[in-house]
Amino acid sequence: MIDQMFVIKELKARLAQGLTALLLLTIACVANAQDLTASVDRNELAINETFTLTLRYSGKQSGGQPDFNLLEQDFEVLSRQQSNQYRVINGRAESFVEWTVILAPLKEGKLFVPSLHLHGEVSDAIPITVNQAGQTPTGQNRKAFLEVETDKDKIFVQEQLLVKVRLYTTVGLHDIATDPLQIPGTHVEKVDEQRFERRIDGVGHAVYELTYAVFPESSGELQIPSLNYVAVTGRRDPFSLFNRNAQRIRLRSEVKTIQVEPKPDSYSGSHWLPAASLGLVQSWSKDPEEFKVGEPITRIITLRAEGLRAAQLPPLPELNIEGLKTYPDQPQQENQTGAGGVDGSRIETTAIVATKPGSYQLPAITITWWDTKSGRQRATQLPAFRFNVTGSPVANSATPGPSGLPNTQTPITKEVEPRFWQKVAIAAIASHLLWIFYFFKLKRELGPYRNARLTEGRSRETEANKLRAASQANDPAAIQVALLQWVHARFPHTAGRSLIEANRILKLPDLSKLQTLLESALYLSPPRPLNQRQVKMLVEHLLKAPSTHIDSDPSDALPKLF
The missing domain is CATH 2.60.40 (Immunoglobulin-like)
Incomplete structure (x- = not known):
């Protein structure tokens, strides 16, 4: 009897230990639900240029900071600033801590901003391409000058040409006005805007860079016209009516010519791409x-x-x-x-x-x-x-005849005037038939609804397991397919829509983050590797997301086919 009591106590003690370990694991998973994200303002730069790293932590734990010493392996930390922000957008409160770090590369080649850690969270590593130092622009002794650079000297018709216009200055400039880039016979689109610092012969220059994408519509010589910049030098004096120390300057870039080749004769595609x-x-x-x-x-x-x-x-x-x-x-x-x-x-x-x-x-x-x-x-x-x-084939209502119209036979009928009691009997039989038909129709329509309610839970669980398995394999394409199938099963009103459309309707932050990671891994060149831990965390958050708080516009849904 004493041995049995001892065994029972031992089992209770082990059960208590197991529950405690499970509770601690659950608390750890909840703690890992905090976000630590990293981003840079530019992924490609020269060895003598700088870029900005922004690190944001939106978790609930306070205090501490990441180990920024990890950055010093490949970069020089020029400055670092920390800010605590709290804002309310559309009734939703948001608070986070943000670090802004100015970095300068120490060597050329393919580098990575390493993953940083804070309170159990890990940020993504970011690839950085560092090129050789550019040529010294003409007019280096001037206080401000313009430079126009193209990524290619010769392109094909309808091919993208990147045109970078840089404004260099060693003095403070304000009230800058510029002409937009316009080239006849082309489609021009402004795609990027950067501000950074470049050292030329040991002298620091502030650089304001605009990048345009140009698509020529015809072959021949493509001329990039000169651009005019007008700015005011010196510091503004709010207490002076005349700002005598200010000076208005006008800058003008040089004209560049690019050769546009026609479509190659060897190209055999139906569309020129x-x-x-x-x-x-x-x-x-x-x-x-x-x-x-x-x-x-x-x-x-x-x-x-x-x-x-x-x-x-x-x-x-x-x-x-x-x-x-x-x-x-x-x-x-x-x-x-x-x-x-x-x-x-x-x-x-x-x-x-x-x-x-x-x-x-x-x-x-x-x-x-x-x-x-x-x-x-x-x-x-x-x-x-x-x-x-x-399944069973859908039966046709009629078989087409030689002329394409259904074969029908027109019976010869003779009108017979029904008597009064015959009319009453016909009406009674017709009403009974209508009631019988309505009863069976109602039963047939409610049957699939009941079955759908029973299988809905099974379908959601199946798609959830597929999504977990895909995230475990860390395959971006498989995760994207499994994610779309799970979204349609969990939120039926998004059925038939793409992942982008479903994301616009659901407005789930975790879904947006996961979609951004997948697109970076699938479509960026070079592809951005997935952080498996972050993907698993976002997937678990999505699987726990309630489906009742999602607001959707019924009028925006696609009409049913049947």
Whole structure:
């Protein structure tokens, strides 16, 4: 008896220890839900230039700071500032601590701003490209001067040309007015604006840089006209009516000429697409292995090109397969701009409904384009996709005849005037038939609803497990597909929409962060590696997000096909 009591006490003690460990693990997971993000104002610079690192911590723990000594391996820390901010946006309060660090690279090549740690949180490492020091601009002894630089001396028609206009100054300038870059026969778009410091022959210069993306529409000589800048030197004196120490100066850049080549004769593509890179990504609204007759499934194809505007991207070929009905949506076009120029994307969404069972194959999609980096023709292909459809075929109401119209026989009838009691009997029978028909229709309509309610929980759990498995594998493409399928299962009112559209409706911060990480890993060149720990943390936050507080506009939802 004593031995049994001893065993029971021992079991209770171990159970208490296990519950304590589980509670501590839960508390640790909650603590890890805090955010530590890092960003830079520019990813490419010269060895004699500087850039700004911004580190933001929005967690609940206070005090402390990251170990900035990790930066000194590849960079010189010129200055560091800390600020505590609290703001209210649309009724939502937000507080965070932000560090602003000015860094100068110590060597050339491919560098990384290392991951920093604070209160258990880890920021992403950021790649930095450091080039050789640029040539000393003409007029280095002047207090201010302009420089115009292009990334290429020769391009093809409709290819992107990056034009950088830099204003150098060793004195304070204010009231700066500039002419916008306008070139006839081209499409010009301002894509970036930077402020940094560059040392020339040991003298520090403040640099104000504007970057334009230029797309020539015809071949020949492309002339970049001179630009005029007007500014005032000296410090403003608010107590002086005349500002005698101020001086108004006018700066003018030199004219540059670029040769624009026509499309190569060897190019065999149907659309001329000069790009630095081009990719095709396919995703589905639900598991493609669960095709059933009569049930719609949405196919989403994203065509993204580096160095091309969305308006230059061609439409994808239409599906025309017997046994499949397609309902294409209006394509979406988006442009993302940055220091590297314009990245255009075209998103085509198509709802597919099978009318009979069987095995189907969606043909491969091949896009031919011109690689501006290697100077040769390339092709990007989305492989063919095969799937099976189960269920019963949809029966036709009538068989077409030789003329294309349904075969019908017109019976010969003779009008008979019914008597009074015959009319009453016909009306009674008709009313009973109507009631019977209504009863069975109501039962048939409520049946799928009950089944849907029972299977809804199972579907959500299945998609959640797939999303966890994809985040564990750390595969960006698999995570993007699993994330879209989980969003459609968890928030049914987003069904049939792309991840971008669903994000606009749901307005979930964790979903936005995860989408940004995936796009950086899939589409940036070079790709930005995923932080597996941060991805897992964002996925767990999303899986715990309630679905009741999401505000959506019913009028914005897509109409049902049936």
